[in-house]
Amino acid sequence: MEHIRTPKVENVRLADRVTSKKAVVGTLYLTATHVIFVENGPDTRKETWILHSQISTIEKQATTATGCPLLIRCKNFQILQLIIPQERDCHDVYISLIRLARPVKYEELYCFSFNPKLDKEEREQGWMLVDLGEEYKRMGLPNDYWQLSDVNRDYRVCDSYPTELYVPKSATAHIILGSSKFRSRRRFPALSYYYKDNHASICRSSQPLSGFSARCLEDEQMLQAIRKANPGSDFIYVVDTRPKLNAMANRAAGKGYENEDNYSNIKFQFIGIENIHVMRNSLQKMLEVCELKSPSMSDFLWGLENSGWLRHIKAIMDAGIFIAKAVSEEGASVLVHCSDGWDRTAQVCSVASLLLDPHYRTLKGFMVLIEKDWISFGHKFNHRYGILDGDPKEISPVIDQFIECVWQLMERFPCAFEFNERFLIHIQHHIYSCQFGNFLCNSQKERQELQIQERTYSLWAHLWKNRADYLNPLFRADHSQTQGILHLPTTPCNSMYKFWNGMYNRFEKGMQPRQSVTEYLMAVKEETQQLEEELEALEERLEKIQKVQLNHTKVKSKQNEPSKHSGFSTSDNSTANTPQDYSGNMKSFPSRSPSQGDEDSALILTQDNLKSSDPDLSANSDQESGVEDLSCRSPSGGEHAPSEDSGKDRDSDEAVFLTA
Amino acid sequence: MEFSELIRTGRAQAELLRGPEAPPLRGTLCVTSHHLLLSPGTEASPDLWLLLLRSVDSIEKRVAGDSGTITLRCKDLRVLQLDIEGVEATLDIARSIEALSSLESVITSFPFFYRPKGLRLGDAWHFHPPERYYQRVARETNAWRLSEVNEDFSLCPSYPRALIVPHSVDDQALARSAGFRQGGRFPVLSYHHARNGTALLRSSQPLTGPQKRRCAEDEELLRAVLVGARPGARGFIIDTRSAQAAKQARMTGGGTEAKAAYPGWKRLHRPLERGRPLQESFVRLVEACGDLEQSMDRWLSRLEGCRWLAHVKEALSTACLAAQGMEREGACILVHGAEGTDSTLLVTSLAQLILDPLSRTMDGFQELVEREWIQAGHPFQLRCAHSAFSHARPKHEAPTFLLFLDCVWQLGRQFPLSLEFGEGLLLALFEHAYASPFGSFLCNSEKERGLCEVRTRTHSLWSGLNQPKEQRKLRNPLYALNPLAIWPSVEPQSLRLWQGLFLRWTRPPEPSETAWEKVWQIVTDSEKTEGSA
Secondary structure, three states: OOOOOOOEEEEEEEEOOOOOOOOEEEEEEEOOOEEEEEEOOOOOOOEEEEEHHHEEEEEEOOOEOOEEEEEEEEOOOOEEEEEEOOHHHHHHHHHHHHHHOOOOOHHHOHHHOOOOOOOHHHHHHHHHOOOHHHHHHHHOOOOOOEEEEOOOHHHOOOOOOOOOEEEEOOOOHHHHHHHHHOEHHHOOOEEEEEEOOOOEEEEEEOOEOOOOOOOOHHHHHHHHHHHHOOOOOOOEEEEEOOOHHHHHHHHOOOOOOOOOOOOOOEEEEEOOOOOHHHHHHHHHHHHHHHHOOOOOHHHHHHHHHHHOHHHHHHHHHHHHHHHHHHHHOOOOEEEEEOOOOOOHHHHHHHHHHHHHOHHHHOHHHHHHHHHHHHHHOOOOHHHHOOOOOOOHHHOOOHHHHHHHHHHHHHHHOOOOOOEOHHHHHHHHHHHHHOOOHHHOOOOHHHHHHOOHHHHOOOHHHHHHHOHHHHEOOOOOOOOOOOOOOOOOOOOOOHHHOOOOHHHHOOOOHHHOOOOOHHHHHHHHHHHHHHHHHHHHHHHHHHHHHHHHOOOHHHHHHHHOOHHHHOOOOHHHHHHHOOOOOOOOOOOOOOOOOHHHOOOHHHHOOOOHHHHHHOOOOOOOOOHHHHOOOHHHOOOOOOOOOOOOOOOHHHHHHHHHHHHO | OOHHHHOOOOEEEEEEEOOOOOOOEEEEEEEOOOEEEEEEOOOOOOOOEEEEHHHEEEEEEEEEOOEEEEEEEEOOOOEEEEEEEOHHHHHHHHHHHHHHHOOOOOOOOHHHOOOOOOOOOOOOOOOOOHHHHHHHHHHHOOOEEEEOOOOOOOOOOOOOOOEEEEOOOOHHHHHHHHHOEHHHOOOEEEEEEOOOOEEEEEOOOEOOOOOOOOOHHHHHHHHHHHHHHOOOOOEEEEEOOOHHHHHHHHHHOOOOOOHHHOOOEEEEEOOOOOHHHHHHHHHHHHHHHHOOOOOHHHHHHHHHHHOHHHHHHHHHHHHHHHHHHHHOOOOEEEEEOOOOOOHHHHHHHHHHHHHOHHHHOHHHHHHHHHHHHHOOOOOHHHHOOOOOOOOOOOOOOOOHHHHHHHHHHHHHHHOOOOOOEOHHHHHHHHHHHHOOOOOOOOOOOHHHHHHOOHHHHOOOHHHHHOOHHHHHHHEOOOOOOOOOOOOOOOOHHHOOOOHHHHOOOOOOOHHHHHHHHHHHHHHHHHHHHHHHO
């Protein structure tokens, strides 16, 4: 490829950022799609693969005696520090990556060259896995109050909306058109979720172009129509997810929010979620905290608080909770908007839907939810996640925040979700990876023009195929707590919001729990199932054998067979569950559940040809990082913060211990 | 009985509120010598609600009109509200609770009256005798022996009768060494790391004083430890005070080992919080967790201000350092602070948990608590006299043992398959350390327990906990023996607030309980299938 100045650099060192352990030496390769680092191990040649589209920033640091350091930060929160011996090579790699990480055409993206060896039919089926038409049917639509509208056929009214939309039956084309002209980017109110238990609905739109006094009869009629579509309630909530100040400032630009006097029977409510710029900076600040070397507890907690990140997550959750309660408890419909109605609105609608409907807490349902509230309603994936080179001010972790909200709920309700944390992490990874076509472009229209479905593969099919890896063993579909609405306590619970170590530090394996309950339980469940099947088969066989009246001894010997396969006696566990072998070369980390063997096999997507781009495999496979060098990382001591001691002997003691 | 004088009123009608999620209880309230009872009317559930008066940490009363409200804040961090009919009744009940919950006499405390069905007195006191561990070490090595030098507690009042010391050091030398250590706590074995023969020891500070006194027998004792481990072995003394604090202690007769006097030993300082600052940290954390009104903006900085998680991090780091010194450097470790009864025990017990797979079993962990906390002379009565709600000026209170439990919980979170016990056991130990119907945590030392006849007149906690009906709450169904050391991450990102304890009563427990049930179900299903296969 023309952008690669140097395809291969030898004797590159990959530094371990967290522990001050020695860097590993290897060879760096640049390909059209990946940066690959191959360790020069005597027997194991560990590989680290990074997709170009994952690269967020590349920083060339001051040259030192040992070489020229290059810091690569990734959108999936991996950080790589490479030390390249020659300044010239480093520069070449730097220039190449700068270009490679910022494609200017969609055709440069990995999904157009990625080929999982599926035939055309399989690919097409993959795209059909998530079907929004089916989803609206599942909600109970169309019905007496809601109908499918073709007003946006060929994207005639709104180019960022899908063509198929549900609107109140009483909303005529005239009303819709009129309303769309009174809304930013013509994103008129349309249905996001219909709660069939009580006919209440969640609708979404952009802000009205009300300025200081403008009115629009059709828009007022549109809201009226939404209210009428819910005979159980005599008002609707209009939720503006922006801080009031922001909404008011918009009025000066001829935009703004609904005036309660002009619309009959609405209850207007502000919910202050900050804009994309605040969120971008907040994430940046939090990641800086994550990057601190051996921070003290105070450094960490202060940094986390100052980043404001958890406060923003809570604001989004609170908005979702408010809407879910309005719908389920008050039986009132809600119209949600922010400015353009494609960021905060998407977050809040999907959180509320997730709280209301257990279907969205299943694997399939969650894919549908993202497809519906994010992909189809024109969330600007391309701009927000910097897929093509563009305005850095458009970039913001909007869907990342939604994904984190789901994780926070999973922590709170361990049995309510069919999927596990890894599912969320892999979705986050693939939003940025551009390995699949789902998250390209800014709207349905653009994707259609680009013929995404004909030219790329769908992530949903890929995840579905490997769904065994994403199941939550604790899921209890039948339990009263997990059926219906997820009830959050009425008291504000700040301590519920936790730092998501598994996401933001997920490549620092040493900071993660060394044993996984999920893995273990999945293995146990699988084993149980296998045994049950074998038992069943054997019983059948026994029956047959008894019928034919074979001799008894033969039956017995067969019966003993399965016990050999059961790998769950404690003695087996004891060795397989080993987290670390500290006795010798400090390798073999991290621990795995017994059935997973000695490889990371359970963590990776199983298909071989996908390996290179798999989120977990692309991780720095340096497994030694699990060994803590505590002597220099204990809070009060080590070389970083020597405690005050006037006695000379003490310093030398420290040195002895550290070098020992 | 003297209690009756303290009970001002027999009974009253009351309504009990038990936090935001539990339904209120209505019935007849009754104060007895050791309990507060609420018996609901017959139409409601027939269950009697019972609260050990000893577990009340603070009491607040308010009267308005012809009724009153009593708020009880308990040592297990529960907050209860009683709405009582009648002003007089309210005041009387409040006074009775106040008087009965603060009785200081040990031998009139409830454990001396507690006679549960199915348990026989004196049954479980032999469950975890430290002698058994000491005998094993002595048998397996030739370097250690059991000594009866403290049989009558004359050498060291806070040590138990049985002690384990280097084989080559005679009782006379021990007596000299005891004289050179605060409170007579001379260096004794805490844990023998069989894998490489290294030893973990604990003691109190040496009494060097401003003149930098030395004690030949004390020096000899530590030299013998190194010789016993292996020729040329080295040792590290981990002082849990800052170097400056250790130096200052000389002015009051204490001090720290001079380098020249102990060849082969190097000294490291790892200051750990103790005493009142630690208690205040606990109080602030509980306050922050109970404050439901505060905004998200302030939560993390408030958590930071409590410093509790910083203490967790420091304790774990220091324990890891000690464990690392033994496992990876092949060195012997001596841990001490000043008295050697608090942060010292925190470090030695955590280090064992990291290194020793046996101490991570249900039995092994109970044995560890018995040997390294109860028998080792952690003054439970003084430290756990009050919990986080008391308005009384703290005197000797400090949640060192709670800090230990929190660190164990952090280990369990990072190694969820490696501890045979679950959060339930840690919560139970916390509760019982502060207020218990059992006698295990009474008094400050074995000597005192002997004087009070605790062993013959009360039940042991271990017999209570080891009843079959308790097992599902206390055990970790995911446990599988892990023969290796478990090295936790001590990065702040890896440590978490122990919600199960600090938010136990403010958040609804169902989701986590449902999860726990499911875990048990998966594991038992698998066992069943395996059994039938």
